[in-house]
Amino acid sequence: MVQTVEQEQKQLPWTKEEFETALYAQKSQYHDLHPFHKRMNEGLLTPPEIKLWAANRFYYQKSIPLKDAAIISNCPHREIRREWIERIIDHDGREKDKGGIEAWLRLGEAVGLPRAELLDERYVLPGVRYAVDAYVNFCRTQPWIFAIASSLTELFCPNAIEVRLAALESHYQWIDPAGFEYFRVRLKKAPRDARYALNLVLDNCQTRHSQEQAVQALAFKCDLLWSQLDAIERGETRLKVMSNVET
């Protein structure tokens, strides 16, 4: 039944616990359940599939600082900007710690992809580009707190990364394990980042309407991560078509 604006406004806000439960419920849509990740974790992916995944996930990785900069540009609170800017540095790196983007380039090299081939985006699939660009655009155009809510998939990712790391180490021995450093670092940083973002969302969404918008933002992000893998799963077909046209 469609509710009138008046009816919606009368809905009581969720308690913090109820709100947190509604956010966590989105875990059932998270990309660790995608058949491509399941096959990865079972050791069933071929080297070309792993390479295509690494090349396409790089497009996600390198876009993360763009979306974080968009969040900062929309956020009027100095103390939050000061905290959030750390995320950009984590990915872009500094003199000593080269950061997540460099670590992903090393993962690329470990699976046999020269960095130039990641950087020039030759393997980036249209579906992945659309999904990732949609994330950046969402964060550019939505109020900062909903953009932050969309980052809350990071609440679910440490567990997914732990399982993936163990699977990569045991099933894919052709990959140089030095390339897995990205995931080891992420395992330390993601829980801290996610907790900070969760507290911001819990504190700043006080009405039932804004709480529901935050849940929708998180659902949107789960969908986007899912479509990214849908595209990668079908990606080899696209690359074959391209190479047939070229020859």
Ligand SMILES: O=C(O)c1cc(C(=O)O)c2c(n1)C(=O)C(=O)c1cc(C(=O)O)[nH]c1-2
């Ligand atoms: O490997 C993964 O499963 C995974 C998932 C996610 C996520 O849930 O968005 C992120 C990452 N990794 C990641 O490495 C990362 O830096 C990251 C940043 C963000 C974000 O939305 O701000 N998500 C993720």
